[in-house]
Amino acid sequence: MRNKIMTKTIAAQLAVVGGGPAGVTAAISAARLGVDTVLVTNRPVLGGNSSSEIRVWTRGAAGAGNLYAEEMGVWGALKLENLYKNPDANVVFWDEVLLDAVLRQEQLRLSLNTEISKLEMDGEKIEAVLGVQQSTQEMLKIQAQYFLDATGDGVLGALAGVPYEQGPDCMGSSLLYQTRREDHNVPFVPPSFAAPMEEIERILGNGGRILNEDMSGSDCWWFELGGNMDTIQDAEQIDFQLRRLVMGVWNYVKNSGKFDADNYTLEWVGNLPGKRESRRMVTEYMLKEQDVRAQRVFPDTAFYGGWYLDSHPADGAFSQEANCVQPPVPVYGVPFRCLYNSNFPNLLFAGRNIGTERGAYVSTRVMNTCALSGQAAATLIWECLKTEKAPALLSQEEIRAAQAALWREDMLLPGITPSDNDFAALCRVTASSAADGKAGKQSGTMSLREGGFVCYPGLDAPCYLEVQAERETELSAAFHTSALPHRAYYGAAISAHRWSVPAGRTVIQIPAMGGCFCTLKFVENADAAVCTAEEHRVGFLCGEKDSARYQEPRLWYDAAESQTLYATQNVCCGEHRVWNAPNLWQSAADDLHPKLTLSWEKPVGIREIRLYLDPDLLMELPSSRTAHIEASHVYAPRTGMPAHLIRSMIVTAIDEQEAPLAVWNIEENIQRLLVLQLEKPQKISKLTMSIRSTWGAATARIFRIAAYEQCLTEGLKAEMLNRERGI
Known part of the structure; x- marks a missing residue:
């Protein structure tokens, strides 16, 4: 018979404390990279504010109007799995999606119901965290080389003595x-x-x-x-x-x-309230509101945000002020330096307790952004373990290596395209077809009674838009450019334009600029409308600032220029999502058996192949939703799996004798990122992708194909092996 609390000691390379979006994403990310990880949370379920205990739905950049900005990476994979397994977005099943992902992940252990309340430290370095698991009444002592505070309240940071900012007034x-x-x-x-x-x-x-x-x-x-x-x-x-x-x-x-x-x-x-704000830890750099508004590019950008500057009055429901103020912002980068304080060499932060000034915090606090910070922190810790250095001591080259790993794992780094030793950049690409980029047949109109926007990929070529007027009138619009389009924040204002249009349908020439997205913000005109098209091309959208339902405008370039928009070579340009351009290949609508081939003049040694597909980054993927959703949320629900996501395909690796080295028969795919691996690097002269079906669309889309000599997990294993051998 046990008459005292027993102590159980657990050793790991990384201890993640906090089981919300940041902690779950960090733990899975680290384990996927080969880091021996323990995830500890004081709740009986995972998900934090998004769990069935609290039931706040997850939102981020796309929900605030940043088009094609839905968060992907490890968090995106969880959301896509939830969409497939839980199409009604029942919050109870969201709990199970997260738990399933954590339990099946190799090199990851989980402790629920465990409140960490004490640290063992050697100077400013944490040696262990201690807490009682309520269900077992055991004292858990977790020893690790690195600790990640994803508690939301900055519990580890406060216990360790890291300075922080809080209040005096917070959001409720x-x-x-x-x-x-x-x-x-x-x-x-x-x-x-x-x-x-x-x-x-x-x-x-x-x-x-x-x-x-x-x-x-x-x-x-x-x-x-x-x-x-x-x-x-x-x-x-x-x-x-x-x-x-x-x-x-x-x-x-x-x-x-x-x-x-x-x-x-x-x-x-609710079993307990969802907390918006408490401690913000003082880190090496504190993200500022002007960084967000100016879309500042940092040399150590680690992840991104894009939610509104969304502030609430401290008095909450009893305030006479507006219940919230939400100025829109563009997609912006957040640097690694917001994730650590150099005086505490083995403690990092993720989630809403990262280092931000309050003006930026009101945007970074939302759960999709918190989840991305978890992946960034885990990847930085992976690099620290490889190099045996604290985060603040990493060289620029080592920071770039962490960025390259994040990029490879499907993180958008605004303004940065890392070099990641991708052999696909050296290949020749051919395809059975490519979409010509032309506008489809007219399907209807979008009234300009309340104004509206039209956005399109920029080319240095004549560009045309079809409009319709009830009577002779004058159209007015401002021309803007940006890296990503936005339904309410249009980017740099370049020029103002006016067009005299007759009654009926007519075509007007509109401005265009290459290397960016272009947006026309139309002035209200009750007599005019933009003609819309049947087909949906990536990057061509029209809509209203207060609606998440978009259409495609009847807008086009001359034929020769439009053929570059979805060209075959886009899959090897290094970009893996929409940014300044569509950056994808799309098959032609009449191509019933789309096929892509990558070939090398000389065979290259390849161990890992990655394909970045299209899950419709325009639409949100919230963790849960209720049957009734107020219009003020500006949300459009998905009605099924993403139509252009490839569902089944055959990928074949061919050697220099034209013999197949490996064949991957992919069925019922639900993910954007496909990772295909060989047991060891093999000399490959050709890769073929034969697409057999999508989740409903007539055309196939691929953003990027990448090929590497090594798997990401090999980097840490090799460094550890070298140390054991004394190399």
Whole structure:
């Protein structure tokens, strides 16, 4: 019989503390790179604010209007798996997708329900973290070479003595509920602690705070309090005040007589609040608001953000101010230096507790961005383990190696295209066909009554747009350029343009500039519309700033120039997603058996092949959603797997004697990044990709094909082996 708490010691190369998006992504990323990793969280489920305990949906750059900016990498792979396994985006199954991914990952161990409360340190270096696992009543002592604080509150950093910034005012926390409509009357008797109706009445209408019986899940984000308190020390009090508010709100919905809510009930109320803000650790560099707005390119860019500068008043629901202010921003880079403080050589940060000034924090805090920071931190730790150096001591060349690994693992680094020893850059590419880039037949129109935008890949060539007018009128638009288009933040203003157009359909010549995306922001005109096309070409979009539903404009270049847009050679240009150009190959619509071939004049030694496919980076992939979604979210749900994602294909590696060395028969693919490996480097003269099906589209798309002599995991293994041998 055990009469005391036992201590269990665990040793690893990396201990990740915190099981939210940042921690989960970091742990999987590190383990995939060959790092022996332990993931520790104080919750019974993974996912942090996105879990079934709290139920905030995940959003990021694409959700804030940055087109083709949906976050990929390790986090993107989890979201695509969730889309396939959980097409209704049920938050309960999202928990299981994350748990499944962690449990099946080699070199990754998991400890749930474990609260880390103590550190063992040697100077400024952490030797071990200690905490009690509530379910087993064991004291866990986790020893590691590196520690990653992904706790959100910066728990490890605070315990270690890392300076941090907090308050005095913060954004509050939110407690959500989910509703269900029954086929019978469901009475509601409020608990005695519920906020009275008079109090709820005073809240409604202030700063855009609206209420209806259909609101559910993240629609309830404005049920927010506690920003004017200490969001850590006063967390229990904030929790109770939020429950008081939530019960008062539901009582108002049910019993005020102002809503058709007789048959509605609550099927769930949050187990604990979703926290927006607490500690921000002081790191080697603190990201600034002007860095975000100016889209600053850092030499050590590690990941990206793109959510609004989204700030909420500290008084939350009781504030007279607007419930939030959301200026849009472009996609921006965040440097590695925001992930560590050089005085603490083996402690890094990921998630909302990274180093940012508050003006930038209001953008970097959202979960998709937090997840990317986890992958970046894990990759930096991998480089530190390889070189036996602390993050601050890495050379520029070693930082570039970490960036190249991130790039290879499908991270967008705004303004940077790393050199990563890709043999595909040396090959000749041929294809059975390539899309000609022409506009499709007219399918309808987009009214300019409220204005609107038209964006398109820039070429140094004449460009034309078809418009329609009810009567003779004048169109006005501003011309902008950017690396990525945006539905509300249009980039650099270049010039203003006017066109006199007759009644009916007509074609106007519009400005264009090569090496970037072009956007025309049209002035409101109730008599005019942009003609839209049937086909969907990557990069050609029209829409409105307050809508996430886009169409394709009837816009085109001369035939010779348009053929370059989706040309075969794009798969070897080094870019793996939309940035300044579409950067992909697309087969022709009448090509029933699309095929790509890479060939080398002299055979090259290849161990690993990577294919970067098209999962429709234009549309969001949230972790979960409810049946009812308020229009203010500016969200368009997916209706199935991405149509242009390749579902089945055969990849064949051929040697210099024209004999197949390896054949990969890929079926039921659901991922953007395919990684194909040989047991050892083999001399290959040709690679063929025969596409058999997509998830619904008539054409196939591939952004990039890359070929490498080594797998990423071999780098760390080789360094460790050399050390054992004394080399």
